Amino acid sequence: AQSVTQLDSQVPVFEEAPVELRCNYSSSVSVYLFWYVQYPNQGLQLLLKYLSGSTLVESINGFEAEFNKSQTSFHLRKPSVHISDTAEYFCAVTLSGGSNYKLTFGKGTLLTVNP
Amino acid sequence: NAGVTQTPKFRILKIGQSMTLQCTQDMNHNYMYWYRQDPGMGLKLIYYSVGAGITDKGEVPNGYNVSRSTTEDFPLRLELAAPSQTSVYFCASSGSGETQYFGPGTRLLVL
Numbered sequence: 001a002q003s004v005t006q007l008d009s010q011v012p013v014f015e016e017a018p019v020e021l022r023c024n025y026s027s028s029v030s031v032y033l034f035w036y037v038q039y040p041n042q043g044l045q046l047l048l049k050y051l052s053g054s055t056l057v058e059s060i061n062g063f064e065a066e067f068n069k070s071q072t073s074f075h076l077r078k079p080s081v082h083i084s085d086t087a088e089y090f091c092a093v094t095l096s097g098g099s100n101y102k103l104t105f106g107k108g109t110l111l112t113v114n115p
Numbered sequence: 116n117a118g119v120t121q122t123p124k125f126r127i128l129k130i131g132q133s134m135t136l137q138c139t140q141d142m143n144h145n146y147m148y149w150y151r152q153d154p155g156m157g158l159k160l161i162y163y164s165v166g167a168g169i170t171d172k173g174e175v176p177n178g179y180n181v182s183r184s185t186t187e188d189f190p191l192r193l194e195l196a197a198p199s200q201t202s203v204y205f206c207a208s209s210g211s212g213e214t215q216y217f218g219p220g221t222r223l224l225v226l
């Protein structure tokens with residue numbers, strides 16, 4: 001079975017500072033990796049995903065994540081954050097080529113951007 | 116195109132009562148999922164379905180039941196509600212199986 005560890009439960013940063021949210025996974029087979037974002041009192045929205053190909057994936061709002069197979073990591077980064085990026089971020093994994101695509105989530109990282 | 120809708124948004128139940136959380140998607144997705152979210156614990160899979168008439172248990176199925184008689188609907192049934200079922204419940208659906216689309220959630224309080 002696969003598992004996901006998000007190393008920081010809370011990350012406070014100042015506006016326009018860079019940020020990195022860390023995610024490590026454990027799996028004996030190939031996986032797909034995802035970052036979801038949850039704004040207050042809302043459902044989860046897909047931020048970006050790695051399925052195959054280039055190990056660096058980007059979102060439309062400036063986030064990027066790099067799949068590192070040797071370190072089993074999928075850290076999320078943004079060079080300059082905005083107040084509006086304040087949210088909880090979840091890393092998730094599923095087996096590639098699976099028949100049901102069940103997601104296993106990390107416990108989440110609360111990103112708080114302060115002015 | 117409303118995506119994934121869930122009703123109710125919020126409900127208070129007494130211990131021992133039962134209720135059904137409704138989930139509907141209008142994207143003709145085959146895959147549907149129910150999760151519960153507890154503070155600091157991420158999301159845990161309760162049940163899932165890969166198509167109409169097919170359901171299976173997830174990580175935390177005890178105390179819950181599901182059915183999938185149509186592609187669009189995937190209701191979650193709570194029998195004999197317990198305080199441990201106080202949580203926020205999310206329904207999700209997926210067409211390709213790779214990206215899941217989430218509903219807005221149902222907040223349930225069992226007293």
